[in-house]
Amino acid sequence: MPSRPLTVVDLDAVDGPGSWFAGAGATLGRATRPLSGSAREVARTLTTSVVPPGLADEPTLVAVDDVDATVAAIVARTSLAPRTTIALDGLLRLTEGVDAETGVVAESFAYSMLLASPEFAAWRASRAPRQRTTTADPVQLRREGDRLDVVLDRPARGNAFSADLRQALVEALRFAALDPSLTLVRLSGEGRHFSTGGDLDEFGTAPDPGAAHAVRLDQSAGLAVHRIRDRVEARVHGRCIGAGIEVPAFAGRLVAAPGTTFQLPELELGLVPGAGGTVSIPARIGRWRTAYLVLTGVALGAATARDWGLVDAVE
Secondary structure (H helix, E strand, O other): OOOOOEEEEEHHHOOOOOOOOOOOOEEEEEOOOOOOHHHHHHHHHOOEEEEOOOOOOOOOEEEOOOHHHHHHHHHHHHHOOHHHHHHHHHHHHHHOOOOHHHHHHHHHHHHHHHOOOHHHHHHHHOOOOOOOOOOOOOEEEEEEOOEEEEEEOOHHHOOOEOHHHHHHHHHHHHHHHOOOOOOEEEEEEOOOOOEOOEOHHHOOOOOOHHHHHHHHHHOOHHHHHHOOHHHEEEEEOOEEEOHHHHOHHHOOEEEEOOOOEEEOOHHHHOOOOOOOHHHHHHHHHOHHHHHHHHHHOOOEEHHHHHHHOOOOEEO
């Protein structure tokens, strides 16, 4: 392993042209004053950068209330998941330049690899075993004229993406793809939250990483949305965690209710986003802000999500 999974770059000290090389790890820029032209060039090569409020005037920069406290928090988090940090940085750089289908394949390779890592094993060992639960009809379909409502209906578990919910959702979207008379496919969720993400009780239950990769590609809800994205409107509310934002971010239009929050907590599990999030979310907000969300695990509010372009409207 590299001695440091993350290198902190002082953008305030950049005062001339030149390239930046930090080895195999991720790179985090910090600045406390307006960036020079050379510092901006460097920031664009980094994983992400944090600056005070008012200075984040391009997607490479993220405004935070306390730059040094944020840097310290990211350094601490990444030190606990060095393999995941390095994989995330490389994956976001790779998916930035490829089509969605190729990007999801690359993400699945990285995710499946990390399922065999000691970081993920440590997370699994920290959790008490729980009984897996299934839902008879985890997705409801309601057709009215040329509109199909696809509703996640597992509210008792926060509409968590279990295997049965994911399969039902993919089947519904494939059905919609085959019916050109459906001009609007509206994706939403019952209960308090659109979706709290993947069902944690099922994480790591595939027989091996290769099998996990095969299933993830065959049952990719994100790609199923992407393939008909021009007809999909996702309407989200409450908490949207992990897959709960990764999948709807593929939609042609994404609308959030006031008070909605968005979170990518996968680093704590020793994983990268695995439901297409390293493709769908950077397409909306850029790889730098996506990296910030994963590296910090912060909950992003609806207003900021709208300002960044993660959602198209708050209503």
